[in-house]
Amino acid sequence: MNELLYNLGAKPHIPTYMKEILLALFFFQVFISCEKEGVGTTELPYLQFYQAKISIPANVSGSADFVVQSNTDWELLVSSGSDWLQLSKSSGHGTDTIHVSVAGNVVAGQPRTAIVTAKVANASLNLKAELTIEQKAFDVELLSQKILAGKLTNYFNAITADPAGGFLCVGTNNFTGFPGIGFGDAWIVKCNNDGDTLWTRTMGNKTEDDAAKAVIPTSDGGFIVGATSFGYQRPGRSDWWIIKMQSNGDTAWTRVVGTPDYYEYLTSMVPASNGDFIVAGIKSTPVNNIQITKFDRNGNTIWDKYLDEFIGGNTRSMSVTPDGSIYVSLGTSGGDYGIVKLNANGEKIWSKVLGSNKGDDPLSIQSTADGGCIVAGTSYGSENGDVTGKNHSSYTDLWIVKLDANGNMSWNKLLGGSSNDFYSSNAGIALTPDGGYVFAAIAGVQDGDVGTNQQNGGTWLFKLNNSGQLLWSKAFASPNGNQANGLLMNSDGSFWVAGSVNSTATYPSDDHSDGWLMKFKEN
Secondary structure: HHHHHOOOOOOOOOOHHHHHHHHHHHHHHHHHHHHHHOOOOOOOOEEOOOOOEEEOOOOOOOOOEEEEEEEHHHHHEOOOOOOOOEEOEEEEOHHHHHEEEEEOOOOOOOEEEEEEEEEEEEOOOOOOOEEEEEEEOOOOOEEEEEEEEOOEEEEEEOOOEEEOEEEEEEEEEEEEEOOOOOOOEEEEEEEOOOOOOOEEEEEEEOOOEEEEEEEEEEEOEEEEEEEEEEEOOOOOOOEEEEEEEEOOEHHHEEEEEEOOOOOEEEEEEEEEEHHHHEEEEEEOOOOEEEEEEEEEEOOOOOEEOOHHHHHEEEEEEEEEOOOOOOOEEOOOOOOOOEEEEEOOOEEEEEEEEEEEOOOEEEEEEEEEEOEEEEEEEEEOOOEEEOOOOOOOOOOOEEEEEEEEOOOOOOEEEEEEOOOOOOOOOOOOEEEEEOOEEEEEEEEEOOOOOOOOOOOOOEEEEEEEEEOOOOEEEEEOOOOOEEEEEEEEEOOOEEEEEEEEEEEOOOOOOOOOEEEEEEEEEEE
């Protein structure tokens, strides 16, 4: 013992109680060293989740992580009826992080919950833990709305982003509802990112009506507005009216395109390369001719094309692809979807006619990331021809068609309620960051695919994933009606809807609508 105490640095005359303390410290240090090296110790098995509950974001691409804490082999079991959920792994050893996501784009019309149970692989050990995973129903939330009032009927027809910030809406101001009697003007409103009005302009012929139908931004910070104007060349006749505006709303130049003897109606406009732009419309001679014209940045004509294959039809909407190709949607004289793809020079690449044995009308088209396009319109058809879905009533449903770059149908979807459902011409289809599509339509009644509260319809928003599955659907009614005419997706995934809301229900003394802006985001 004296030798041991000497090695510990003890002196010969240390009291006995001090010797005992030093000896105890020595053996404690030996014990700790053995513990670190695993000598002579046995760790008890344990199993637990780091969290008791986690939530997955309410969208089809939602995912989350959870942690299994253990020192032994384990396996994971998911509760019955939870096939909407997939785990990155179902077994393992020790502590591990598990990634959980929605399986196979399975949609959620209602909130849903799953229980994950962890058990040790050794059945003789009665160790287990439970984790709750929840996901709210896919939905959309109204963030804000703005109403821009006027004296008579006012409405927005289109909306576009301003690269410098905010957005521009165009439509008609002080319109009586009867074209050609001299009250409506083209209406242009510039808003900031919050929807607050920065400036407005009303422009038009004093004796007849004018309606702004489309707008695109230009590289110099300004805008080009496409309108239809009555009476510029001849009383009662209409022409295309193209307006170049500066960033502050001042007019840079205008062009009237048409002939005095015919009716020309501008329906859509899209940007092209080098500041050029393309306009689509109808020339009635009196038979409708579909006209596609490309202009340079100064409003001079580059080329002019007529889609003679579809004479008697009505052009509805256009969209361009990154390579400059042009998609055109048009209603054929036979009441079908007409889809045309042109190259950058206006030459036809292919055309398709799709439909049922009843009336079909393709009202909006949007190019997609795969080089194809998606079309939204209406159909009376039901499980007939190209319409594979069953109509929800004897009225029109919305018919959504996805085509690849060669014009082959990828899928189609028929959606609606028990009354008429509509899509405004050139209203737009928004591509979402997760590869889906948001639509702004008009519903007759909130039932069927629209909703469940049986109220009057109104603006109907819904989202499809890239396979055509309905992710969420929501209608926004107002006492005297409203209508969505334009759609703009923001970089943060929120989006604006532009249209009109009716203020009263008595015409002519009180009836009028106001411009309506609503901002939404997915929850």
